[in-house]
Amino acid sequence: MPKLKTNSSAKKRFHVTKRNKIKRAKGWKSHLLEAKRSKRKRSLRKHDYVSKADEKRVKRMLPYA
Secondary structure (H helix, E strand, O other), rough: OOOOOHHHHHHHEEEEEEEEEEEEEEEOOOOOOOOOOHHHHHHOEEEEEEOOOHHHHHHHOOOOO
């Protein structure tokens, strides 16, 4: 069986936890931060998990994770 290529952008964005959940960072925190409230920016720092609908697609991009 040949080796599979890992999607480069996916390996930078996602991490697999011990329980096989896929952890991701939240978006919308790169610019225009003055308009966003402090509470919203604080909550954007925290991580989130990939939804069940997208999990299969992300796992296909990370074959060895």
